[in-house]
Amino acid sequence: MKILVAVKRVIDYNVQIRVKEDGTGVHTDNVKMSTNPPDDNAIEEAVKLKETSKAKEVVAITVGEEKAQETVRKALAVGADRGIHVKADSYIEPLGVAKILKKIIEKEKPDIVFMGKQAIDDDCNQTGQMLSAMLGWSQGTFASKIEVKDKLIQVTREVDEGLETLELNLPAIVTCDLRLNEPRYASLPNIMKAKKKPIEQLTAKDLGADITNRIQQIKVEEPPKRKGGVKVANVAELVSKLKNEAKVI
Amino acid sequence: MSVLVVAEHDNKNLKVFSLNAINAASKIDDDIHVLIAGHKCESVCKEVAAVPLVKKILQSESANYENYLAENLTPLVVKLADKYTHIIAAANTFGKNFMPRVAALLDISQVSDVIKINGPDNFVRPIYAGNAFATVKSNDKKKCITVRPTSFDSAPTSGGSAPIEKIDAADVPNISKFIKKEENKSERPELGTARIVISGGRGMQSSENFKLINAIADKLNAAVGASRAAVDAGYISNDHQVGQTGKVVVPDLYIAVGISGAIQHLAGMKESKIIVAINKDGEAPIFSIADYGLEADLFEALPQFLEELNKLNTIQK
Numbered sequence: 254m255k256i257l258v259a260v261k262r263v264i265d266y267n268v269q270i271r272v273k274e275d276g277t278g279v280h281t282d283n284v285k286m287s288t289n290p291p292d293d294n295a296i297e298e299a300v301k302l303k304e305t306s307k308a309k310e311v312v313a314i315t316v317g318e319e320k321a322q323e324t325v326r327k328a329l330a331v332g333a334d335r336g337i338h339v340k341a342d343s344y345i346e347p348l349g350v351a352k353i354l355k356k357i358i359e360k361e362k363p364d365i366v367f368m369g370k371q372a373i374d375d376d377c378n379q380t381g382q383m384l385s386a387m388l389g390w391s392q393g394t395f396a397s398k399i400e401v402k403d404k405l406i407q408v409t410r411e412v413d414e415g416l417e418t419l420e421l422n423l424p425a426i427v428t429c430d431l432r433l434n435e436p437r438y439a440s441l442p443n444i445m446k447a448k449k450k451p452i453e454q455l456t457a458k459d460l461g462a463d464i465t466n467r468i469q470q471i472k473v474e475e476p477p478k479r480k481g482g483v484k485v486a487n488v489a490e491l492v493s494k495l496k497n498e499a500k501v502i
Numbered sequence: 503m504s505v506l507v508v509a510e511h512d513n514k515n516l517k518v519f520s521l522n523a524i525n526a527a528s529k530i531d532d533d534i535h536v537l538i539a540g541h542k543c544e545s546v547c548k549e550v551a552a553v554p555l556v557k558k559i560l561q562s563e564s565a566n567y568e569n570y571l572a573e574n575l576t577p578l579v580v581k582l583a584d585k586y587t588h589i590i591a592a593a594n595t596f597g598k599n600f601m602p603r604v605a606a607l608l609d610i611s612q613v614s615d616v617i618k619i620n621g622p623d624n625f626v627r628p629i630y631a632g633n634a635f636a637t638v639k640s641n642d643k644k645k646c647i648t649v650r651p652t653s654f655d656s657a658p659t660s661g662g663s664a665p666i667e668k669i670d671a672a673d674v675p676n677i678s679k680f681i682k683k684e685e686n687k688s689e690r691p692e693l694g695t696a697r698i699v700i701s702g703g704r705g706m707q708s709s710e711n712f713k714l715i716n717a718i719a720d721k722l723n724a725a726v727g728a729s730r731a732a733v734d735a736g737y738i739s740n741d742h743q744v745g746q747t748g749k750v751v752v753p754d755l756y757i758a759v760g761i762s763g764a765i766q767h768l769a770g771m772k773e774s775k776i777i778v779a780i781n782k783d784g785e786a787p788i789f790s791i792a793d794y795g796l797e798a799d800l801f802e803a804l805p806q807f808l809e810e811l812n813k814l815n816t817i818q819k
Contacts, residue, residue, distance in 0.1 A: 266766065270633035279634055291747075347602070348611040371747060373766075375629050377614045382572065382602035391573055391677040394599050397740065407681070411740045412595040413694070413749070418681040419571070431747060432734060467611035471637040476628070479772055482793035484784075488806040491778065491796050496814060499776045499793065501698070501755040502722060 254308045254401070256299040257363035259354060260292040260328055262321040263374040276472040288324045291369030293436035294429040298399060299367050300332035301434065307401050308365075310334050314357060316341055316350050322452060329447035330439035336452035339460070347379035349457070349464035354380070355387045356460040363424065365406065370395050370428040381428035391421035397432045503622065504533040506560075506586040508579060510596040511538065511546040513568060518695055519592035521553070521659065522651035527590050528555050529619040529654075535560055535586070536664075539578055539671075541568035547666050554662035564671035569680035572600035577672040579604045583644065587622070593648035594694070594749075605646035612646040613638060617653035631746040631769035651694065652752040652773070686739050693725040693742060698755045701727030701744055701771070702737070705760020705781065705800055709737040714804040715759060721811045727751065727771075729761045745770035760800045763788030780804075 264270065265285040272279050288296075302308040313328035314337040315321045325336035339353050358366065371378040385392035393399075393408030397416070400407040410417045411430050421427075439447070457464045485491045495502045505527040510517040520536075527534045536550050539562045547561045560582065566574045579600070583589060589604060591597030593615040605612035618626035623640050625647070693699065700722070702715045712726070719726045727744040728737065744751055746769040756774035761767060763779070763786055771777070772791055779792035782799045789795040796803060 264630070269765070270630040272634050279630060346611045348606065348609075351606060373631065373746065376627075376631065376746070377612070378598050379602035379605070379612055379614060382599065383606035383612075385573075386576060386603035386606040389675065389677075391675075392599075392603070393678075394572075395595060410595075412683075413741060414683065414685045415739060415741045416684040418683075420679040420681055422677045431730070432740065467640065467642045468613065469639040469641060471624070471639055473629070473634050473636045476632060476635050479777075479791045481790045482777075482795065484789070484795040484797060488796065488798070488803055488810055491794055492807065492810040492814070494794055495755070495776070495778070499755070501776050502811070502814070 254302070254365070255310045255312070255361070255363045256302060256308045257312050257314060257358065257361055257366045258295045258299045258328060258333065259366065259368040259380070260296065260313055260315050260324045261289040261369070261372050262286050262315065262317050262324045263289045263372055266290055266373055272473055272475045276474055278473050286320070288327055289369050289372045291371065291429050291431050292324070294431060294433045295367035295369055296328045296331055296333060297434045297436040298429060302401060303332060312337060312361060312363070314339070314354070316345060316353050318342055325452055326447055327439065329450040330444045331437055335450055337455065338452050339455045339457060341457060341464070344466070345464050346466050346468060347377045347383055349462070349466065350380050351383035351387055352462040352464065353457050353460060354384050356462050358388060365424065366426045368428055370430055381426050385426040391425045393419055393421050393425060394428045395430050396427050397430045399427060399433065503531040503587040504535060504585060505531050505588040505590060506582060507534060507536045508589065508591040508597070509536050509538050509546070509550060510570070510592065511540060511543060513540045513543045514545055516546050516549050517596070518656065518692070519594050519651035521656040522654045523590050523592045523649055524553060524555050525657040526616070526619060526649040526654040527588070528657070530588055530622050533557050537562070537579065537582065539564070539567040539570070539575055541565050551664045551666055552660050552662050553657050553664070555657045556662060556664040559664050559666040560669050561666050562669050562671050566671065566674045570596065570600070571678050571680060572603055573678050574674040575600050576603040576607065577674065580607050581672050583608055586644070588645045588647060590647050590649060592651045594651060597648040601646055601648050608644060608646065610642045610644055610646045611640065612648070613640055614648050616647055616649045631765050632772065633765065650750060652750050686741050690719055691723060691725045693727055693744070693749055693751060696725035696751070696753055698722045698724035699727045699744070699751050699753045700724050700757040700759065701729065701761060702732055702759050703729035703761030704731035704735065706732055706737055712738055714801070717808050718804065718811065721808060729764070729767045758788050758792070759804065761788055762786045763791070
């Protein structure tokens, strides 16, 4: 079994986002960047399947600027076998990313594609589902548990009401939730070894994928700021304020 | 222009967020049709027919639609898409799951999680966990949109009499199978729509300690929420998670207990009308957005809170 894992480089989840004064976006200069958190879960799950001999090869792919390669390198350091970097200098919408991934998949022919359920920058939550539809594959979104069986995969999904379990025919796309597993840290020797693993460089043009954006960003602004209120001295004061001032109880 | 809203239901009742999606659709055009794909979903159709904003119901019956598998629902929506300028669903796990499939097959770039509709092609959506709002214009001829339910009022549910048109089911690909759903049934109000929410975080320390939260929830008729840390630690099940990757709630009163206030959690609750924070760490970021902050040990504060509430002679219903 071959597994492809898609990873994205995003502003680190701990960074306080600052909106640009001119309304064109958010500040990214000198801002810490990391792998999109649930993409780390995607890599971990793939590597675990390899360690239990269910998967033979794990290929990590990213779409993005030059430095996006770091996310592939990190995936290689935790156990992926080789990488693919599709270079893109500007933002590509999920639809375009899905088209790029589709081209790669037609060439690589993986049995399962893992990726995070949502990127924490644009918060779109689309790429996996779009890719799955374009390929005519089954999908298991928001996965918190995966069990690979012969030609089938059982996926437990986190849904609004609780948990849902589906059985998917392979090949399938699985988008991972943060609770799927505990991503490991790369050890120093493995980071060194990863430097020798191959990363293939491509462009959307090489692949013949149409990545024209359809959505025009008009402006980005800060949401209305919420002001902190008061500190109360004790529980009695709190309840009194909730009843008499805020009138919510 | 006609707008198609894809309704979520359990074959008996409509899920409430579909009413928010219907109301959002009315900001685009009056000609709102609602697709109800299901199995023996007659009662859902009747329920939606009574919604005055709805002009027509499209009912499609098939056992393949019983558990609304995205792979099965998508071909039907795509088949209907020709007649509509906009296809809308709620941005909950239902809409998030199938809408991008529809968009991809129609070659449309979806606009996700819309919180404001400025016009037929102009929308506002939060990005970076709600730390920025983007105003976007969709240049696709047809739009696929998911709307954040808590950002739109619920459509009124009585007085309407929309006709119900039966339509054929579409072919399904038979590539996925529903096995089971484990629902956490509760007598308490639903988290997404409750007027009061009380949430616990890592500070709760154990699942056992959530009984302190539950007792207050019962007293206030509140829903119980949690931070990701509390869910990850196994104190409470995933359907209670509030935040960027969990649920977004906008109650009149949100009580955060033992929650430090990571930006990912704030993304799910900072639009609440009144926020209360109870935390023993006076420097916790949650205090910077709380209307009322109580710096206290929650294991002392929660029992006192319940006692004070018991003294009040009002009962919340």
